[in-house]
Amino acid sequence: MAANGGFRMIRRIACMMATVWGLAHPAYANDTPVTTFTLSNGMDVVVVEDHRAPVVQQMVWYRAGSADEPVGQSGVAHFLEHLLFKATETLEAGELSATVAANGGRDNAFTSYDYTAYFQRIASDRLELVMRMESDRMVNIRLTEGDILTEREVILEERNQRTDSDPRALFREQMNAVQYLNHRYGQPVIGWRHEMETLDLEDALSFYSKYYAPNNAILVISGDVNPDEVKTLAETYYGVIPANPDLPKVRERSAEPPQTAARRVAFEDARVAQPYVQRSYLAPERDSGAQEKAAALYLLSELLGGGSTSYLANALQFDRQVAVYSAAFYSGTSLDDTTFTFLVVPAQDVTLEEAETALDETIAAFLEAGIDEAQLERIKLQLRASEVYERDNVDRIANRYGRALTSGLTVEDIQAWPQILQSVTADEIIAVAQEVLNKETSVTGWMTRAEEVPQ
């Protein structure tokens, strides 16, 4: 049970599965059958078939995450996620997980800004069993004060482990809080400690009754199943749950005002071993029916900072040798404005100021030089080939659908995305870079080691 704090660890960007020259196989995408339908109570269903092994994964995604929480209750979405493993009218506390385990499966859940999701992975002839239990806890949980007290200690230990024990996580939390002036993306998914400590039964149940309903949920089934059979089971278990008529028509989000001032964060911690500089810019996300800008931003992030052949790595790690690591990140799947982020870990004897200057000079040089068409083509080829490799892991496809559908996108948007990425031109990438890499919406952070205080 995890809070996906939306932010990414320092790591090499996942090696893109590469590609073939001149490859033009749009048919690849269609080789994995994806079927979608909606139940009469409004619950969306996605089925991704793969019959190579008798395994199925059930996921239920709710369009409710930490950014949907009431003010003063940060962390309640994730707290509720934990509490859904307690008792229901028909299941003892822990019985769902124990039953899944006793059938050889595994289960878990995760929470992010825009969604909460629950999943089980199990032999495909046990789909009905997990559907019965998952549909049960959509509306039937029975919580006690004892559950609240113990599980609150668990989430505080989770915050200790994931955030408070890791200066990089604390730094990212501060960066994020400064990036958003008014939107709830500025609050950590796991919650601020002082608010987590006060979360109570009423807070959890209020979030539950507002958002946990079939008309706010998406069922995503992947693996060795056929869509007709899924439809019959889904109608039996989920289709009978009444829709919540009071579900807000639109996600209740406070919007960002215009951001007009570049901000700086100076984070010091005695546990920092390796200082680094991070720069983020507010950036548009993928919008339904209008994903072109996001596609250009994704390609921009790959061109600038997507591995050892990228512009930043070439300039900072190979040519000037002022960095041991550099990267750019952009994830466009988000309900509201997201970020475009750079990270530079300076080489020994290079200061953060020098690293930051080198980053700015390199971005400017990139915009001046224009796009390396061969590099752009290589990235597009890799994206096409990645569709072949993705068929080896339908759970990943299922995950992609769940995230997109809880982030304001439609099935049509998801299926159009690969073609939109292919159609982006060099000029569009430069244009979006000039629009988004804009000082007024930026936050620049330095993470450094706190000086020892003499005792």
Add this chain to the structure above:
Amino acid sequence: MRRVKRFVLSCLICILALPALADIKIQEVTSEGGITAWLVEDHSIPFTAVELRFRGGTSLDMPGKRGAVNLMTGLLEEGAGELQAQDYARALENLAASMGYDADRDTVSISAQFLSENRAEAVELMRMTLQEPRFDQDALDRVRAQVIAGLRSEEKDPNDIANRAFSETVFGDHPYGTSGRGNLDSVAELTRQDIFDAYEAVFARDRLYVGVVGDITPEALGEMLDTLLLDLPAEGGVIPGEASVTLNEGIQIIDYDTPQSVALFGQPGLDREDPRFFAAFILNQILGGGSFDSRLMTEVREKRGLTYGVYSYLVPRDLAAVYMGSFASANEKMAEAVDVVRSEWNRIASEGVTAEELQDAKTYLTGAYPLRFDGNGRIASILAGMQIDGLPLTYVETRNDKVNAVTLDEANAVAAELYDPSRLQFVIVGRPEGISSTQ
């Protein structure tokens, strides 16, 4: 650059079906040159996953050269043949291929995936990587700086601090006693010659295990094996002898200013070949094997809220076997959490497990086994791992029977022998309250 273009006969020794996975069949393929691989042929997606493992790993580091094998492994993606680092990376991008490299205490592994339509070019790039690595000085210095940056971070990470202290306590002067990534001094002094020496110690045919899954025929695989591997030397560096395990009841606390302490604990374990291994494996599933309803999770997390997660695991390495566990708790809760873990260790040693717990664990383990075989890369890795563990090709058929064959009496006899509270040692990093070092 020489290309081997021979047609190779491959002999299929055996074909087996996985339980509940009717479509997956494992074949043993031997190339004309005599190199053996395990193959699952599956033409449904036009790509192939290859897993190469070389036994020895970072334990092959020469005295004073700690970190050489790790750094060498990191340099494999930094150029080969005529291609310098970035040209090599671009070639890989152009070839629809990905390659991953990893070094641990016992093995160096190379995990590759490539599309069928340019398999030949991808295999040639892999061949260059294995047989003609460049290890250029500028690449060495650049990757060394990355390794050193990582080592500096480890010095401040409570989990890494605990791991290093635990290894040192348990294994002393054996290579297992120190991190395979080396230390700031040893890595700073590694020369280009040291990297070539490590390369020669690691890559040899006498320690090679191969798993392959995907869109490739046994004939094509035979040819690929000879192209890739036949020209490697017959023998590599001498793998060190077994490590002695020193663990005694006690607590070692390493002071570190952090709100939440990290605890590692362990006692002597047992080898993969030990006839009691399956019983121990089931017992561990009951005690702390990762389910939310294990005894440790129930007692430490669910009932008392003392941690986010607590796990125990058998660690049967090539040169020593230990039984370990870990968790993290707020400084003020650590003492109670340690007490609970100890009392669970005593309870399972003295009382064993119940018939119901045994049955639940068996159902879980046997049901979960086929679920592992999901995806070409995963299966290739499992095939190589099975060979390294000396398991027969028939293992996938018999494994669940071996789990099911363990009786309650056997399990409880093994529990009484295995769990030894008098040798259960804790290493804690943090500022835990109400608890102190025993040494």
